[in-house]
Structures are given as structure tokens and as C-alpha cells.
Amino acid sequence: MTSIGIIGTGKMGSGLGRVWAAAGHQVFFGSRDADKAKALAAEVGAGLQGGTFEQAAEFGDIVLLCVPGFTAEETAQELANVVRGKALIDLTNVMSQTGFGLFVGTTTSMAEIIAHHTGAKVVKAFNTIHVLNLANPVIDGLRADVYYCGDDDTAKSLTKQLIIDAGFEPVDCGPLQAARYLEPLAGLWIHLAFGMGGKRETAFKLLGR
Amino acid sequence: MTSIGIIGTGKMGSGLGRVWAAAGHQVFFGSRDADKAKALAAEVGAGLQGGTFEQAAEFGDIVLLCVPGFTAEETAQELANVVRGKALIDLTNVMSQTGFGLFVGTTTSMAEIIAHHTGAKVVKAFNTIHVLNLANPVIDGLRADVYYCGDDDTAKSLTKQLIIDAGFEPVDCGPLQAARYLEPLAGLWIHLAFGMGGKRETAFKLLGR
Structure with a gap:
């Protein structure tokens, strides 16, 4: 059983708190509005507690930071003295609040x-799979995804057909700027396969329902 | 049937060329060493041609750029006059040649x-899934992945258990710097679900064999 302090009572924070409480962990919900966090804790039951960010951070042997991304840095600075040396899970997203893109890290591709x-009609594609998959694009019984993006519809249609002809599942990721996501996705796969010694014949699949 | 010019005869370029030739497309392999490209074309057969980068780029209604990432920009500049206005698939990877990381785009997280x-023992995790998945982490019959990374083994072990307790598949992505991959991965999912109106109850799965 672990003591978990949750910083932020949005959907992910309250959702994970419920799940972990059900798994037998001690959860303390923290909010800028302590009364809101207390009400949430009372609603979930199971002896859960609620209070301020600081109280939640003090409570946890591990702290879950799940505030909106654009407030994450400020919140981290506020809580620094409480969380220093503690285990902290960061699930924040650094998506821009206005329009497309990340506000930390990826600024081009x-x-x-x-x-x-x-001036070519560039489409980013095929960068997220290992060459070994060309021999058999079906892994674990599923057709591996090839993510592609670009700004020209004709070039994208051609590319989509070439993805299908190679036996993969095409996943349209929109404008070329989405390469800022697809290039790090390749980075993740390469890091796992080569940097960490994982399986090499790997590919991502976007599950959905 | 599409005319495809392939810039670079490494594993991906030659592999995709073979696959597309088998699907009935016209393929022209281009290499800095034109003889190497001609030999590859002769080996594959099926009437394929080989020659220089420029010849391959001229041949293709669509051009596949599959040179090493660290030469991609230079090659693009060299071929600009040939590929301007053409459809071009970019599959290059911008992984650093020495050590961990991307050399374009993502410089922090x-x-x-x-x-x-x-100074907390930060673990990045849970940022790549939608809150709806908390109710049922199994999608399409597969347990959705939660990718996590961090620099402290104890904090990572705690996090791994909390991922398992929430019903997900933990995928260890190594040091905290891998958040430079995981944050754009969340960006991709959010972009697909919200920016492009796709399914929201989605998650990535790393297929492998």
C-alpha cells in the first residue's frame, strides 16, 4: 500500500485517485480549492482525504502532478520545498492552449x-517502423500503423496508397507540422529498440473505440 | 501505377523499393554511388532502374527521401531544383549520431x-492516454500501454506498480530525458483525438516480435 498525493483534481487526477483507492492505496486529493478536494475525497469514500496542493504533496510517498500543462512549471516551483527528493509522477501535457503544437521542446521538424x-510537397511517413517490418507488417495479429502528415492533399493520397501497398495501416495525422510529433515517435521506438535493447521488429498501433 | 524515385539505397529505401515494385509500381533507385543503385535495381529486377540522386528525383512522380537524418537537410538543398512542387515522402530520422536524443526539435521536456x-524524483507517465481509458484499459482486446521514464529506480518501481494497479501495461522508456519523446507522443494522440476529430478513447500499443 502506497500513500499517494494527487496535485490537481481534474479528470485524470480524480480518475487515477479512484482507481488507485480501489486497488488499496491511500490517496489524498489536493486542489487550489481545498474544499473541492475534500468534497471529492468524501464522494469517493474509502477513507480518502482532501486538502491543499501542499497537504497532498506532504501526504504522498509518491506525488502525482496532474495540473494543466501551462501551469505545471509554476506549480512545481511552488511545491519545490515539499516534493524535493520525493517520487513524483508528471503526467502534464505541454500542448499549446491556442492552436496546434507543443509549447515546450518541439519547435520544428x-x-x-x-x-x-x-518547395516539394513533403509528406512525413514510414519513419516510425523498423525495416524488418517490411517483410511482414502484421505484428501480434495487428496491422502496424504508418503515421503520415503533410500539407498537400494529392501528395498525401499518393502516400496513403503507397502505405497500403506496403501492407501497413495508414493513419492520417494532418498537416506537415505534425511531423513534430512523428519524429519524436520514431525517436521513442529507436530508443527502445536500440538504446534499451528491446525488440527491434516493433511498431506502434493506435488502439481506439 | 506510380513512378517512385528513391533517394538513398539503405535498408529502408531498398526495402520499400522492393515492396512497391512487387505492388506494380515503377521504381528508380538513386544513390550517391550510381553504380551501387544500378546494381540494386538489376538485382531486384522487374525492370527497375538505378542512378544518381538527381536522376531518381527526376524520375519520380513521388520521391522518397530516405538518406541518413544527419544528411537530410544538405540533400534537400542539393535536390531542391528537381523536387520543387513534387510529392516527396520524408522518412528521415533526426536522432543524434552520438548518444541519446533528437538533433532537431525537441531540446527539453x-x-x-x-x-x-x-529536485523531486520525477517520473513521466500517464500522459499518453485519455481519461476515458481509466474505466477500461483494454482496447481492441489489448492492454493499453503506459510509457514511463525517470532517473530514479525507486520512483520508477513505485510508478510501475501504480500503472499495473490501474490496469495498464507499463513500458519502461529509460531516463527522464525520454520525456522528450513521451510529451510529443501525447501531443500526437491529443491532436488526433481533438484536433482531427478522431476517437477519444484511444491509446498507443507497442507491437513487437
Whole structure:
């Protein structure tokens, strides 16, 4: 049984708190509005507690930071003295609040650089799978995804057909700027396969319902 | 039938060329070493051609750029006059040649910023799934992945157990710097679900064999 302090009582924070309480952990919900956190704790029951961010952070042997991404840095600074040295799970997302993109980290992509230099109708695709998968794009009984993005519909249609012809599942990821997501996705796969010694014949699949 | 010019005859370029030729497309392999490309084309047969980068780019109604990532920008500049206005698939990866990380785009992550400010043992996790999945982490018959990374083994072990307790499949992504991959991965999912109106109850699964 672990003591978990949850910083932020939005959907993910309250949802994970319920799940972990059901699994037998001690959960303390923290909110900027302590009364809101107390009400949530009372509603969930199971002896859960609620209070301020600081109280939740003090309570937890592990702290879950699940505030909106654009407030994450500020909240981290506020709670620094309480969480220093503690285990802390960060699930924040750094999506821009206005429009497309991340506000930390990814500010361009090789695909955009290539489009800029050439004026070609660039589509990013096929960067997220290992070459071994070309021999058999079906893994674990599922057709591996090839994520693709670009700004020209004709070029994208051509690419989609070439993805299908290679036996993969095409997943349209919208404009070329989405290469800022697809290039790190390739980074993750390469890191897992080569940096961490994992399986090499791997590919991502977007599950959905 | 599409005319495809392939820029780069490494494993991905030659592999996709073979696959697309088998699907009935016209393929022209291009290499800095034109003889190498011609030999590859002769080996594959099916009337395929080989030659220089420029010849391959001229041949294709669509061009596949599959040179090493660290030469992609330079190659794009060299071929600009040939590929301008053409459809071009970019599958290059922007992984650093020495050590961990991307050399374009992602230079930090919120998880690292939080660790810097707080000194907490930060683990990035749970950012790549929608809250709806908490009610049922099994999608399409598969247990959805929760990717996690961090620099402290104890904090990671705690987090791994909390992932399991929530019903997900934990995927260890190594050091906290891997948040530079996981934060854009969340960006991709959010972009697909909200920006592009896709399914919301989605999650990624790393297939492998």
C-alpha cells in the first residue's frame, strides 16, 4: 500500500485517485480549492482525504502532478520545498492552449526544414517502423500503423496508397507540422529498440473505440 | 501505377523499393554511388532502374527521401531544383549520431523542467492516454500501454506498480530525458483525438516480435 498525493483534481487526477483507492492505496486529493478536494475525497469514500496542493504533496510517498500543462512549471516551483527528493509522477501535457503544437521542446521538424528548402510537397511517413517490418507488417495479429502528415492533399493520397501497398495501416495525422510529433515517435521506438535493447521488429498501433 | 524515385539505397529505401515494385509500381533507385543503385535495381529486377540522386528525383512522380537524418537537410538543398512542387515522402530520422536524443526539435521536456525546479524524483507517465481509458484499459482486446521514464529506480518501481494497479501495461522508456519523446507522443494522440476529430478513447500499443 502506497500513500499517494494527487496535485490537481481534474479528470485524470480524480480518475487515477479512484482507481488507485480501489486497488488499496491511500490517496489524498489536493486542489487550489481545498474544499473541492475534500468534497471529492468524501464522494469517493474509502477513507480518502482532501486538502491543499501542499497537504497532498506532504501526504504522498509518491506525488502525482496532474495540473494543466501551462501551469505545471509554476506549480512545481511552488511545491519545490515539499516534493524535493520525493517520487513524483508528471503526467502534464505541454500542448499549446491556442492552436496546434507543443509549447515546450518541439519547435520544428526535419520534414518542415526539407519543405522549406525544396518547395516539394513533403509528406512525413514510414519513419516510425523498423525495416524488418517490411517483410511482414502484421505484428501480434495487428496491422502496424504508418503515421503520415503533410500539407498537400494529392501528395498525401499518393502516400496513403503507397502505405497500403506496403501492407501497413495508414493513419492520417494532418498537416506537415505534425511531423513534430512523428519524429519524436520514431525517436521513442529507436530508443527502445536500440538504446534499451528491446525488440527491434516493433511498431506502434493506435488502439481506439 | 506510380513512378517512385528513391533517394538513398539503405535498408529502408531498398526495402520499400522492393515492396512497391512487387505492388506494380515503377521504381528508380538513386544513390550517391550510381553504380551501387544500378546494381540494386538489376538485382531486384522487374525492370527497375538505378542512378544518381538527381536522376531518381527526376524520375519520380513521388520521391522518397530516405538518406541518413544527419544528411537530410544538405540533400534537400542539393535536390531542391528537381523536387520543387513534387510529392516527396520524408522518412528521415533526426536522432543524434552520438548518444541519446533528437538533433532537431525537441531540446527539453516539462518533466525535466519540473525535476530541475523541484529536485523531486520525477517520473513521466500517464500522459499518453485519455481519461476515458481509466474505466477500461483494454482496447481492441489489448492492454493499453503506459510509457514511463525517470532517473530514479525507486520512483520508477513505485510508478510501475501504480500503472499495473490501474490496469495498464507499463513500458519502461529509460531516463527522464525520454520525456522528450513521451510529451510529443501525447501531443500526437491529443491532436488526433481533438484536433482531427478522431476517437477519444484511444491509446498507443507497442507491437513487437
